[in-house]
Amino acid sequence: MSEQQNREKTDEPVLRIRDITKKYGENQVLKGVSFDVQLGDTKVIIGPSGTGKSTLLRCINHLDIPDNGQVFLNGHEIHGSKKDISTYRRQIGFVFQDFNLFDHLTALGNVMLGPVRVLNMSKADARDLACVELERVGLREKADLYPAQLSGGQKQRVSIARTLAMNPKLILFDEPTSALDPELIGEVLEVMKDLARSGMTMVVVTHEMGFARSVANEIIFMEDGRILEEGPPQEIFYKPKLERTRQFMRKISELYGKEDNP
């Protein structure tokens, strides 16, 4: 892993989404969302609860199928049969708010499952790979513990290792620290910062403003199923164009403290 990766943009973004809409019953959750993510970018999505941020992430890898709009991964549109969609999904990491580790498998087993059952890797190779990925999140010595024996922060780090084992083109993080006790948040953010530094392409939904300010290349402010404003952290934090963004930033810093999280 090289240090700070060259931010030179290739012409094809890793992820390009266009006019995604999604409706649950009468509730129009997404009202046409578009953005691009370039190789090595960390994009942070912020906004009030219930504005469709999580739905947007799930639509990106088709855990929820969008009603309209397109998602392109390295220029290839994600669509087709269920099998085709699985092929896309394996290239897109997903880290859930509540971890969703497989309860019946050890940390090692969790990380091995994808390589063995999706990439058809031999168990021995998958074990080696899983050990490397667990090492990367600092949990090599917890390999034989089950999810119920791990702390929340450790669970989330295992789930990041599980995703890394698939060697994804980008990783989507859905409020990865929201279910954690405050003292466990730091260890997860630390792993994510390392990933960003190593050049991993990431889209992160979070309320951690410290993380957003120090790691994001760009911040997207979403409300009511739409992107209201997007720009580099300095702009969104200190001189947002919209009054609504300013209001939200003020409220969130009151709620979560001045951005002095690790």
Add this chain to the structure above:
Amino acid sequence: MVEFEFFKEVILPKLAEGSLMTVLLIVLSILPQVLIGILIAVGRVYGNKLVSRLSTAYVVFFRGTPLLVLLFILYYGLPTFGIYLPPVVAAVMGFSLCGGAYQSEYVRGAIQSIKRGQMMAALSLGLTRSRAILFVIIPQALRRALPGISNEITYLVKYSSLAFMVTVIELTGAGKIIAGRYFIYTYVFTLIAAVYLVLVSIVTRLEKHLADRYRYPGIETGGH
């Protein structure tokens, strides 16, 4: 009272033969019963509309009709269509089909108790739905369903006696023949009750063994 010689020479061989047949019926029925249970449960929870409805219909039919009637149909009814099943086959089929319907309810309950996130995480790794069911959902569901599955097998031990109604000389049947011939009902059927009790105890021990073997932290599938 019955002489020991008589017990050893006459009663014991007959009951032993019958017990062996009972064990055979049970052993042959367990696997198909559990497999049918898993398939029907998966069909109901994850199948498309058609599969889900067919699976539900299966359960409605086999839970809603008496096992004895099913056995009569299989053994005495099917010959009408030119299908002649040997008695043991008819009995095992009946036990599997009917028990499978009950087993499916235990498995379905277990599947539905698994958090949605487990499936989402599996899909997000790129597993197809069927692989996610196979490698993530089923292993967890079976551990949770184990007490129910084992419960149904203890029923199986006892309703295996219905095989006698389609001419299989299993334990109860053997007992009835010998008890009737020598008019020693209380004696024979007390012995038989004891044998069933032992068989059920074995099932319970097996359940505990499996629960211990496949226990994982966070789920308590059996005693400590």
